[in-house]
Amino acid sequence: MTDTAAPPDAVSVDKVIIRFAGDSGDGMQLTGDRFTSASALFGNDLATLPEYPAEIRAPAGSLAGVSAFQVQVSDHDIMTPGDAPDVLVAMNPAALKSDLHMLVPGGTLIVNADAFDERNLVKAGYETNPLDGSDLDGYMLITAPMTSLTKEVCKDLGVKPRDAERSKNFFALGLVSWMYSRPTEPTMEWIDTKFAGRDLIIAANKAAYRAGHAFGETAEIGHQRVVVPAAPQQPGTYTNINGNTALAWGLVAAGELSGLPVFLGSYPITPATDILHELSKHKSFGVTTFQAEDEIAAVGSALGASYGGYLGVTTTSGPGVALKSETISLAVSLELPLVIVDIQRGGPSTGLPTKTEAADLLMAMYGRHGEAPLPVVAACTPADCFDVAIEAARIALTYHTPVILLSDGYLANGSEPWRLPEVDSLAPIPVEFATEFNHTNADGEPEYWPFLRDENLVRPLAPPGTPGLMHRIGGIEKQDGSGNVSYDTENHGHMVAVRAERISQIEVPDVEVIGHPEADVLVVGWGSTWGAITGGVRRVVNAGHKVAQVHLTHLNPFPKNLGEVLARHKTVLVPEMNLGQLAKMIRAEYLVDAQAIGKVTGQPFTAGEIEQVTLGALDD
């Protein structure tokens, strides 16, 4: 076994999409993750899509229990985990049944033949064994007795057959690593660290990996060895990161940049829980995490901490935002900083908790009683979650307002290589609390007015503990300036207008138009559709069509130049993982005939789909 990254007999391709699918117990996420990491270390660009089964452990071997991990590995800058896999690894009949339709025609199909026994076939709903018939004729089929070969190599190590069986995913990894010329060493090292202290397991996993690798070398699997060369990348230090980790780190960074300790009030909910898990680990940054009794207490405690001078944050998914809306409305009224993170999932109601969707935009905008405007930002890639978390905190702390940050299940669990920023290059977030009187009353005495605004209409903040500046605030309408309760109707009208204006005046960067300079069709996107749109538009532009793209990180307020950009293009398409929510906002704001391209199947868009609709729009 060699560790040459590019063996002499390998053909070079510019990208490959591989999908590992198996039972939840088969370790497919780990396998996919390892393949990804090895590819990342090798220097490829990549994008991943883990797909877990629905929340409860389904019976082994069932269709409901299928877990899959798709990764696209490329020698160039890519945007998505790919449209259709070139290679499908199916560890059991259920995996084959559920995912075969995705494989490109003529694609490579690797199956664990041992798993295709009577019991598993029945569970997957096969009447006859698909490996026997001619159903798979259109694919390059590689059947490997993964379980038995793994048991075999483990026997000598003294590993019990039942334990040995668990290592069969490393067989698959070894085989695919051979086929795609991935380096072996990083995986060996990783096994050593991951299973440190459990020597038998280390030995079994390594043996299985090597067996798979050897199977590739020796068995006549008829598959050409392939290499995906490294992608040209900006020099720097890279790590492979998923969206939720990046988001958590962004919040830690925002705390450091602002000099404020972070307080996270949260209640577990898929797919947001991992942010709570991650932040719970970072106490040495002064991060306080609080697992509240429910979402209302989660946001309430975060707001209380913000009032106390912390950077208050709350993380949740759609159902949680719905529950939090009354308190968010209080935050709007109190004009306190607060970051509300919504990792969107399939809805309505409990919906599809483990599938992605982006249908909470209008709730973020309007899901509160009364006129209660607040800024909304959205992340576009896993690594971007880091930047957008900082941006959300920056807006919250600069303008003293709650901010909603939208991410989604696809970004949360998907990962990509991330060139680490230099910490010193991150812009500080200056925060200054009030320490002095700011007003003189009729008797000529100085006093503190909590709602005396600056030129940006921003009020001062004096956390409790500040000598002399004692004051009272609340959710009842306040006199602008003094902050005293006011039932005055004119003042209320004024305050409603001021609250609207102060949000609409927030400075956000202009949108950049990417693509053809004189495009007829403009594709407008937000959130995790970025990758698919960029990929799709790039294909169409490369094919010579007049198409361009803008991406919105800031959904409220919109970038100042957006209206003018929209006006320049004949056709405006808005692909979204909902029924057209951003399209609605654009239409209302700019009276532009933005066409909604909705996808709400719990699956992200592929670049191919974007390519199709864009071409379709060009035809019109």
Next chain:
Amino acid sequence: MTDTAAPPDAVSVDKVIIRFAGDSGDGMQLTGDRFTSASALFGNDLATLPEYPAEIRAPAGSLAGVSAFQVQVSDHDIMTPGDAPDVLVAMNPAALKSDLHMLVPGGTLIVNADAFDERNLVKAGYETNPLDGSDLDGYMLITAPMTSLTKEVCKDLGVKPRDAERSKNFFALGLVSWMYSRPTEPTMEWIDTKFAGRDLIIAANKAAYRAGHAFGETAEIGHQRVVVPAAPQQPGTYTNINGNTALAWGLVAAGELSGLPVFLGSYPITPATDILHELSKHKSFGVTTFQAEDEIAAVGSALGASYGGYLGVTTTSGPGVALKSETISLAVSLELPLVIVDIQRGGPSTGLPTKTEAADLLMAMYGRHGEAPLPVVAACTPADCFDVAIEAARIALTYHTPVILLSDGYLANGSEPWRLPEVDSLAPIPVEFATEFNHTNADGEPEYWPFLRDENLVRPLAPPGTPGLMHRIGGIEKQDGSGNVSYDTENHGHMVAVRAERISQIEVPDVEVIGHPEADVLVVGWGSTWGAITGGVRRVVNAGHKVAQVHLTHLNPFPKNLGEVLARHKTVLVPEMNLGQLAKMIRAEYLVDAQAIGKVTGQPFTAGEIEQVTLGALDD
């Protein structure tokens, strides 16, 4: 004292606007109410606007404690309680201070001179007594020592001075009734009933009323006696009703019309609480009322009752709707009937609980996670609350969906004469529950599919207790048809589409265009702005301008002809008690440059304001 409705010396006017203002303890609401009832019995058309002080009892005599009741009495069909009062009754300095600016120039000002003592003047913030200077020169000032005269006439009755003082509002009522030639008898009868058993109070109130009446007759108050003739009205039986009572009765009626018992789950909140109070009285209609521990339990219990085969209803205001949104999303997913009533008030947050506003429209539309569409209807006058409550129930029970009904504080507490419908003329709401299997499974066995839809995409309902039709439903995505949990991504996309389509297909009546047939300016309204818009547009049309009006009872789905109607007019104005929420919806839907005319001062629009903006739009 005569009871001639139109004394021979009276001048006739077509309408008068009277505002009674005093301390919360002065009984102004009762006074206004009595004046209104007497006028109603007399045959006038009328519209009222009660204005309570903010929720906590303010100190007597303070500005915060002013309570007022405005009524417009007319000989023709009127729409609003009037722009500016012709007559202001000010029972104390605070009332004068806070409301004088509203009075029309040259208007009649009636004050209780006894209340203008040092203490009260200071409390109201007057440095000198305004009755003394020349500040009131522009008005027809009538000062009456109401307190002392009332005490005087009560002395002989054996009423203690402190108790007698409480009757001074009847003095004011007597005086104004004399001036405006209101019949006396109904008020005497009403006093007898209202205070039955408390003879001294009856005597005191009657004596005070007569004293006020006599004061008008005898004192040379220099005010011409006036009569507002009866308005031509459709023959029928009339009652004077406020919006919350009408809404409660509408719900009772919906129960009767559908044959379903009504279940109200509610948590008290201003200005919705009175609906709970009213429905609690109607147990003999089989109405169950449940004061829940919070809004979430309120809507949850109502949904549980709906599942059990009741007409489930929940009533609240904006903060409550925010809290209920997660459960409403469940109702969308379960496709169960449910009526959610939102009596809007000033927001955001606690806002202005006793002031009106209509800024919950976009929350009603979009305030839920995921794509969770539901029908939205809004009432336009107090009496209309009856019809719209029935309409909301009809949609909920016909299409098996939650429906949001929007009313507001102005409608809730305001009243108008209502010609009672014949009960037999109300259209029944047919409801049929499933009793039989509706599907045959693969084995040829019959079964019940809870999500097998009819041609309107409506699913059947089989409440528990129905033999044989046992089934399970939940908030997780369901397979269309069988209703079983389904994580299938295509099915989810299908269900999202079906849920959207079934709401958008709901049949609602077309809008009617009122006003000039070839109007350049179309004024579009919803909710309680109806009166002001109708009044304002009528004035402009009568002045010969090309202006028309449409009113939307149905906000989702929009009436089918709305787009075509909008397209016919050059300018579209949308006056709303918010910053332009309906305007946003119209712009997004029809790409029409609908202009938002926002008013968020806790006060309804006046016809005059609508007249002004409409004229302004004509100038453009």
Next chain:
Amino acid sequence: MTDALNVATTDVGEAPETSRSDWQSDQEVRWCPGCGDYSVLTAIQLLLPELGVRRENTVFISGIGCAARFPYYMDTYGVHTIHGRSPAFATGLAMARPDLDIWVIGGDGDMLSIGGNHLIHALRRNINLNILLINNQIYGLTKGQYSPTSETGKVTKSSPMGATPRPFNPVSVALGAEASFVARTHDMDRKHMQETFRRAYLHDGAAFVEVYQNCNVFNDGAFGAITKKDARDDMLIDLIHGEPIRFGTEGERGVARREGGVQIVDLADVGEDAILVHDELLTDPSTAFSLSRLAEGPHTPTPIGVFRACKRDEYGRAVADQIANVTASRGKGDLSALLRSLPTWEV
């Protein structure tokens, strides 16, 4: 019109006999292999045929969580609502439909964390519900965070250094909330579960049952110290109405009163007469409360069985009675008369 619900409900008369399989739905049960929820399900599916109730009159209402998947597996009516809200939904249903047998089922997170308020209000009101709180001292469905019943110091993904707050004792919470029926059982003893659930079913009003349940994936063995077969004799104190509270292989230990509570004693030390005779019917919940304090957590001898079962007005019935009384005294509502109940005038 509205006097009777026009639902085609069951004729009166004997319910047909059923067997366990009649209560099993066609949905595949999807808990982790080895999960304690299976035995709870079995206990219920074995009990219901014995109760002689009708499937169409039986409803399972749940929130969200592993335990809350329960309704899908029962061939009865069922609603899988949202996290924490099952007692609220069930309250409306129970008030509307006193003819139904309603079971509310959910986890410790569902009913004591997000749903705590609805639970205590349902208990206070004494709504006619059989409430099963499946306590595994962990959030199962969201993959292992500490719950309001997790022991102090519990290390989980959301508490890597140990969770600091003190847990609720669900039996104490229920008693503090005026519950009229409070019991505890565990997933390792199907018979005991069945008997406890039967008692809950027979109770008129809100019956609260805490079920210790093993989550073998995220909190394996949380109750092992007391529920393992060979530990039970010494670690489970079975409360039986009218009997002295004794336990131990030979019944050699028992519970006796002491100043300000109850305590575990050796019979050898105090004699048989000192042992407390269990009385579920006491109107004063103080003794039941004391019993709930015997064990701080499931690792010292722990009482199971019915702590309290006392009669109190059921809320739904009280509300229905008001409706019936008014209707009897004033007659059925007349809509036309209602519209004319304020002063009217003719034009």
Next chain:
Amino acid sequence: MTDALNVATTDVGEAPETSRSDWQSDQEVRWCPGCGDYSVLTAIQLLLPELGVRRENTVFISGIGCAARFPYYMDTYGVHTIHGRSPAFATGLAMARPDLDIWVIGGDGDMLSIGGNHLIHALRRNINLNILLINNQIYGLTKGQYSPTSETGKVTKSSPMGATPRPFNPVSVALGAEASFVARTHDMDRKHMQETFRRAYLHDGAAFVEVYQNCNVFNDGAFGAITKKDARDDMLIDLIHGEPIRFGTEGERGVARREGGVQIVDLADVGEDAILVHDELLTDPSTAFSLSRLAEGPHTPTPIGVFRACKRDEYGRAVADQIANVTASRGKGDLSALLRSLPTWEV
């Protein structure tokens, strides 16, 4: 960077002396004349100068309701949040700012109806808050609906035929929820209030005080039977740590244990030695719970004073300690290192 909050907080050192007026804000107090809330306000404004605390370190957090207007009248920091959520808001504030004295104040509707869950969780966690539940057994602000503490049968606008559910006993609820400090006082005795609030202030952790308060507009006289001057001797049982629980003009009655609880006895019948000596410090809350059951409602002799005051870890400090410990052992977090904590590679 984030080790210390960059708020200009007070220097250490003695707090300056203050007088009552220093604690009065410039806002006009707007309760109904005669409302019991006035005397609660006075008690607090008289107590705080005695405690020698700093105004800027004192915060009042409330929800919505008449009682919840409290913060506006105090010249301290204050937030009038939303209905039911004050314990949640205050929990975040207390965890963030252990240097503050936080008072949470609200009505029976605010804290036991909509806010019940936050309350019991704050008590369970033992967050460092002084919680005053102003119980007038009615919804005052919304003009008179029954509350979760209204007596069974209460006729109000929302219960014209009488409210049917059984009320909560707030002291029992708190004890069932693991509260470490539980007390009761009433608005007619300023001294008693002051002393009870002082004890709450001194308690480390969550201190829960139920204050019987007369709403003279919507529920006048609800507590009259026990709080009227001439009734107090016979109707209020003042719990004093270390002393036999006696009451009556001559101290002729007292509280004694009985099987399964406590009861009121005549000293003449049982003798002085039978009288229970009050012990707030008992770890087992059973006796405190029994005492809370002595009166079904405020019309028979009712215990006031401190039911329970026992030491337990305060939550905020436990959380802060974890942060301090990690920081001490691992050093302050280094962002650059964090970003490099997963496998990295160089390009």
